[in-house]
Amino acid sequence: xxxxxxxxxxxxxxxxxxxxxxxxxxxxxxxxxxxxxxxxxxxxxxxxxxxxxxxxxxxxxxxxxxxxxxxxxxxxxxxxxxxxxxxxxxxxxxxxxxxxxxxxxxxxxxxxxxxxxxxxxxxxxxxxxxxxxxxxxxxxxxxxxxxxxxxxxxxxxxxxxxxxxxxxxxxxxxxxxxxxxxxxxxxxxxxxxxxxxxxxxxxxxxxxxxxxxxxxxxxxxxxxxxxxxxxxxxxxxxxxxxxxxxxxxxxxxxxxxxxxxxxxxxxxxxxxxxxxxxxxxxxxxxxxxxxxxxxxxxxxxxxxxxxxxxxxxxxxxxxxxxxxxxxxxxxxxxxxxxxxxxxxxxxxxxxxxxxxxxxxxxxxxxxxxxxxxxxxxxxxxxxxxxxxxxxxxxxxxxxxxxxxxxxxxxxxxxxxxxxxxxxxxxxxxxxxxxxxxxxxxxxxxxxxxxxxxxxxxxxxxxxxxxxxxxxxxxxxxxxxxxxxxxxxxxxxxxxxxxxxxxxxxxxxxxxxxxxxxxxxxxxxxxxxxxxxxxxxxxxxxxxxxxxxxxxxx
Numbered sequence: 060x061x062x063x064x065x066x067x068x069x070x071x072x073x074x075x076x077x078x079x080x081x082x083x084x085x086x087x088x089x090x091x092x093x094x095x096x097x098x099x100x101x102x103x104x105x106x107x108x109x110x111x112x113x114x115x116x117x118x119x120x121x122x123x124x125x126x127x128x129x130x131x132x133x134x135x136x137x138x139x140x141x142x143x144x145x146x147x148x149x150x151x152x153x154x155x156x157x158x159x160x161x162x163x164x165x166x167x168x169x170x171x172x173x174x175x176x177x178x179x180x181x182x183x184x185x186x187x188x189x190x191x192x193x194x195x196x197x198x199x200x201x202x203x204x205x206x207x208x209x210x211x212x213x214x215x216x217x218x219x220x221x222x223x224x225x226x227x228x229x230x231x232x233x234x235x236x237x238x239x240x241x242x243x244x245x246x247x248x249x250x251x252x253x254x255x256x257x258x259x260x261x262x263x264x265x266x267x268x269x270x271x272x273x274x275x276x277x278x279x280x281x282x283x284x285x286x287x288x289x290x291x292x293x294x295x296x297x298x299x300x301x302x303x304x305x306x307x308x309x310x311x312x313x314x315x316x317x318x319x320x321x322x323x324x325x326x327x328x329x330x331x332x333x334x335x336x337x338x339x340x341x342x343x344x345x346x347x348x349x350x351x352x353x354x355x356x357x358x359x360x361x362x363x364x365x366x367x368x369x370x371x372x373x374x375x376x377x378x379x380x381x382x383x384x385x386x387x388x389x390x391x392x393x394x395x396x397x398x399x400x401x402x403x404x405x406x407x408x409x410x411x412x413x414x415x416x417x418x419x420x421x422x423x424x425x426x427x428x429x430x431x432x433x434x435x436x437x438x439x440x441x442x443x444x445x446x447x448x449x450x451x452x453x454x455x456x457x458x459x460x461x462x463x464x465x466x467x468x469x470x471x472x473x474x475x476x477x478x479x480x481x482x483x484x485x486x487x488x489x490x491x492x493x494x495x496x497x498x499x500x501x502x503x504x505x506x507x508x509x510x511x512x513x514x515x516x517x518x519x520x521x522x523x524x525x526x527x528x529x530x531x532x533x534x535x536x537x538x539x540x541x542x543x544x545x546x547x548x549x550x551x552x553x554x555x556x557x558x559x560x561x562x563x564x565x566x567x568x569x570x571x572x573x574x575x576x577x578x579x580x581x582x583x584x585x586x587x588x589x590x591x592x593x594x595x596x597x598x599x600x601x602x603x604x605x606x607x608x609x610x611x612x
Contacts, residue, residue, distance in 0.1 A: 061186055064090040067219050069193050069206055070227030072100020076172055078225050080123060083179035090219050091227075092191040092208050095436045097429060098176070100229070102168040106271040106370055106428050106435035108159045108351060113337060116150055116160060130171035131163050144332060145358040154353035154368070155331030157343025162336070162353050164368070164427060191217070193228065196237040203237050229437070230384055231444035240447035243384045253454035254461065266441035267379035268390065270398040272434050273353070273427035274405075275366035276325035282422040283406045284399065293400040294408075306404045310374040314342070323347045323409065325418060326367050331355035347373055353427075368427060372439060376401045384444060395434055 066082045068075045071093025082089045097103045112119055120128070132151045135141065145151060156162030179185040191208040194216070198204060205220035226233040234241040244262040246253075257264075287293075296305045302318035303309050312319045325348050334349065335341070344350045347369075354368040378394035407417045423433035430436055455461055456468040 061090060061217075061219065062088065064088045064186070064219070064221045066090075066223040066225065067206060067221035068092070068225045068227050069208075069233055070094075070100075070229065071098040071187065071189070072104075072227055072229065073102060074100070075225070075227030076176065077123065078227060079179070079185055080175060083176075083182075083184045086184070088184050089179075090186045090188065090221070092188045092193065092206075092219075094190065094192045094211070094229075096189050097165070097169050097436060098187065098189075099165075099169050099172045101439065102163075103165045103172070104436040105439045106165050106273065107372055107439050108154065108156060108162040108353060108370065111159055111161070127168075127171060127175070128161055130174065131161060131167055134167050134171055135163070140360045140363045141358055142360055148332075152331075152334070152336060153355070153358065154351075155334040155349070155355035155358060156352040156369075157334060157336050157341070157346075157349055158351050160336045162351065164353050166427070166429070188217070193232055193236060196224075196233055198237050203233065206233070206236075229440045229443065230387075231446075234444045234446065241444045242447060243442075243444050244382070251451065251453045254458075255454060263382040263385065265382040265384055267377045268383045268394050268438040268440055269372050269377050270391075270394045270434050270438050271370055271372045271376075271428075272398055272402065273368050273370050273424040274325075274402075274421050275368050275424055276418065277366055277420045277422055279420065280422070281419040283419050284403055284423065287396055287399040287403055289393070289396045290400045290403055293397055294404065306375060306401060306408075308347070308410065313344075313374065319345065321345055321347050322412075323405075323418075324412065325421070326356070331358050344373075368424060371398070371401065373401075383438070383440060384442070391438055394438055398434055399432075 065087040066078075066089045068078050068082075068089060068091040071091050075091055075093070076098055079089050079091045091098075095104045101107045102109060115128075132153070135151060135153045136146060139153070141151075150160060152160055152162055153164075153167075154162030176185060176187070180187070188208065188210075190211040192211060193206050194209050195207045196203050196205070197207075197218075197220075203224040205218050206224060207216055207218045209216055224233070231241065233239070242260075242262070244264040245257055245260065247260040248254075248256040248258055250256070250260070294304070294306055297303065298305060300311060300316065302311070308321045308323060309318055310321065311317065322345065324346065327346075327349065329349075334355075336343065348367070349369070351370040351372055352367050353370055354364065356364040356367050376394075376398045378390065378397050380393060381390040383390045402421070402423055405417075406419050406421050409418060410416055411418065425431060425433040427433075428435050452468070462468070
């Protein structure tokens with residue numbers, strides 16, 4: 060039997076973990092549920108290194124998030140055979156990837172997160188129900204009072220009641236289960252009067268998902284997988300705005316949509332110490348092997364590793380044909396087939412620099428992702444359901460072509476920094492509105508706002524209409540920027556006009572898909588300004604961001 064907790068956290072991603080840490084530090088009894096057998100969300104089960112703002116090593120992080128980052132580095136220093144120069148690096152980047160200053164293996168993040176939670180588990184304050192998914196919610200007088208979860212292994216149902224409930228799910232599932240007013244996709248022009256919003260609401264117009272996987276390369280070996288069931292479809296598929304077939308090394312730049320040829324060179328000889336991960340200077344995605352590399356063999360003593368390990372989260376395996384919210388099972392099945400098709404294409408048909416085709420030495424790494432087939436435990440989800448807010452940040456507040464480069468609206472309770480380029484993902488993943496505090500429900504929606512990260516704005520990517528290039532915008536979306544507020548500014552504005560992001564304290568959720576405290580760089584920035592929204596009129600709980608997580612007095 061589980062004692063009734065003070066707080067129930069539904070979802071064990073980074074936001075859920077942050078909330079659990081803060082609550083346990085305050086002496087509260089917590090139950091946290093998680094759909095997979097790994098806590099940590101994006102960094103673990105989704106197999107995606109953090110996209111962080113350019114100033115992450117200097118400022119714009121909470122103490123708890125810094126502890127996570129330094130814990131990951133300390134793990135490598137203690138247990139990996141790093142060569143001397145790498146061992147002494149204060150800002151060690153284990154994978155020497157260009158997407159982040161801290162590219163690392165999912166299992167390392169999992170180990171550090173488990174260590175951070177361990178004393179609270181030992182004290183009895185924290186109970187983690189792994190492989191449990193919410194199936195229903197009870198509510199009374201506009202407050203959620205209990206959630207029923209299903210054990211995905213046995214099928215057994217368990218109802219957990221708590222005075223406080225935090226939604227830290229990937230897609231805002233409690234909004235649907237509890238009947239809380241929410242939206243998905245793109246709102247209509249009539250809803251907020253935004254200049255570039257569509258005339259009709261488009262609830263299925265959501266950002267794409269990606270099923271990631273890890274690769275190593277072993278010259279002279281053949282690790283070719285079986286031909287995927289729908290390979291013929293994906294091999295022939297050519298999006299209308301793509302310069303060629305989807306399965307190819309030429310793809311639109313995610314910031315401008317201009318065709319960009321990319322290279323793929325497994326295990327390059329370049330010294331990883333020479334790699335820079337400064338997203339404000341170079342997106343780093345022109346060379347795919349090194350973009351999301353999570354283990355660099357040359358950072359270690361000779362002979363320790365015979366290959367790098369890199370993660371495949373590229374334009375090639377972004378899936379957007381069906382919206383994830385509303386068609387989850389079918390979209391996930393097709394996204395998995397797409398990723399397996401990308402792997403098979405790389406092994407058999409991808410062009411090589413020597414004029415040949417295929418890299419049969421590529422080996423998918425189930426040991427890295429903790430799954431039988433090597434695909435991540437869950438998809439990289441970029442967009443969730445969004446609360447109908449008391450106050451919503453709209454295009455008129457943040458778009459450069461409306462307010463000018465320095466006219467973005469600021470909020471007194473902003474708490475974050477963030478910045479990266481505005482990034483496009485294809486239809487049905489055009490830019491949707493972010494959310495904020497619920498206009499009616501008295502329950503807390505901590506999850507999408509990165510559950511109190513206070514570090515920076517979370518969205519994985521922004522999107523734009525794909526009829527024109529995307530450029531810098533004046534928004535970041537911790538909670539509330541709306542449908543067309545990104546991607547409306549002159550292309551010359553970025554990256555020359557970086558500025559601090561202002562993210563308001565939130566008790567709600569952003570349009571981002573993952574509850575996360577990571578301080579991910581907000582996707583949709585040049586000069587950036589983001590805000591979460593005001594508390595609901597009848598809100599009786601008080602949750603704020605302290606110490607990198609939600610603190611419940």
